[in-house]
Amino acid sequence: MFLINGEYQSHLPANDRSIQFGDGCFTTARIVAGEIRFLSHHIARLQQACQRLLIPFIQWETLAAEMAEMARSQDLAVLKVIISRGSGGRGYSPAQCGSPVRILSVSGFPSFYAEWKNAGVTLGLSSVRMGINPQLAGIKHLNRLEQVFIRAELEQANQHETIVLDSDGMMVECCAANLFWREGEAVYTPLVDRSGVNGTMRQHIMAELTRQGRIVHQVRAAPDALLRADEAFICNALMPIISVRQAITTRYTSQELFTFLAPLCE
Known part of the structure; x- marks a missing residue:
């Protein structure tokens, strides 16, 4: 299950820019004993990517809180965070896009490491x-x-x-x-x-x-x-x-x- 814009669900609109054009960014973090290692580094990475890609994402405090909440019950796991430009428009132009979309998910930690x-x-x-x-x-x-x-x-x-x-x-x-x-x-x-x-x-x-x-x-x-x-x-x-x-x-x-x-x- 994914946490998409604060709701647990597994559906994303087919016209979301992440699907249509790969228009977004992501980070993958390590969870240890309920905490995200180097959380500030991951937030900074997403901020830099959004700035470079001209994605007007501003909900950083909300995102950080959601990341922390998803990590809290995990002992050793992987947290992935995606920020999509959102949905809208048929062509490449981002002019008709709605608000950016945040997508969070947790998966098992790779045992081979x-x-x-x-x-x-x-x-x-x-x-x-x-x-x-x-x-x-x-x-x-x-x-x-x-x-x-x-x-x-x-x-x-x-x-x-x-x-x-x-x-x-x-x-x-x-x-x-x-x-x-x-x-x-x-x-x-x-x-x-x-x-x-x-x-x-x-x-x-x-x-x-x-x-x-x-x-x-x-x-x-x-x-x-x-x-x-x-x-x-x-x-x-x-x-x-x-x-x-x-x-x-x-x-x-x-x-x-x-x-x-x-x-x-x-």
């Missing part, structure tokens, strides 16, 4: 390239067909996750996670100013490292940069951080930075 965290993960290299679009880069909008193709390919391979490149051959992220690597004392992560998602955990990790006086270099780098790395890890709001055992053909034994960051991400 515990195994990944204990053993680390193997990353492949996706053949699916991400398009370059600076206007949409960074935000988590509802147009996720690239991820659908990436995930479909990944499910046929023998890897846990996969590295995704943009159309210029530069690393962007994984299918459902951001990527970091360390070379000596230097920490790197791909730039997400032309494609990809600036994840809430990515932002948190960068802020934590900055507080520790470490510089995180946001770079455009080809996959061969991982050949020189001493360690690598991936992150998202649910994992929240997992060490990489092998990326493409490169194996890693160090978990120095991962070990430092892991308790700060819980």
Whole structure:
């Protein structure tokens, strides 16, 4: 069951813009012991996305209260929040749209993350390239067909996750996670100013490292940069951080930075 504009229901008008055009944004949060981890980060993400997409959503206090209420009875679960521009109009123009629609749902927590965290993960290299679009880069909008193709390919391979490149051959992220690597004392992560998602955990990790006086270099780098790395890890709001055992053909034994960051991400 979904909570749609404050009512528990499972129906959405067929002319809702999220269905018609993918016109909206979303975030996915981890619930632990009845509380949403990094709630303010998720609200900020939605606010930034609505601003970028010109969606006039203003009910932030109501949304935060609904998120908290849905989380309260959950021990370990996943909360997804979608904001749609709403219904109205046949064509692309948003001029005839009604009020934005908020959609909340709770689902079970992925059990495989515990195994990944204990053993680390193997990353492949996706053949699916991400398009370059600076206007949409960074935000988590509802147009996720690239991820659908990436995930479909990944499910046929023998890897846990996969590295995704943009159309210029530069690393962007994984299918459902951001990527970091360390070379000596230097920490790197791909730039997400032309494609990809600036994840809430990515932002948190960068802020934590900055507080520790470490510089995180946001770079455009080809996959061969991982050949020189001493360690690598991936992150998202649910994992929240997992060490990489092998990326493409490169194996890693160090978990120095991962070990430092892991308790700060819980």
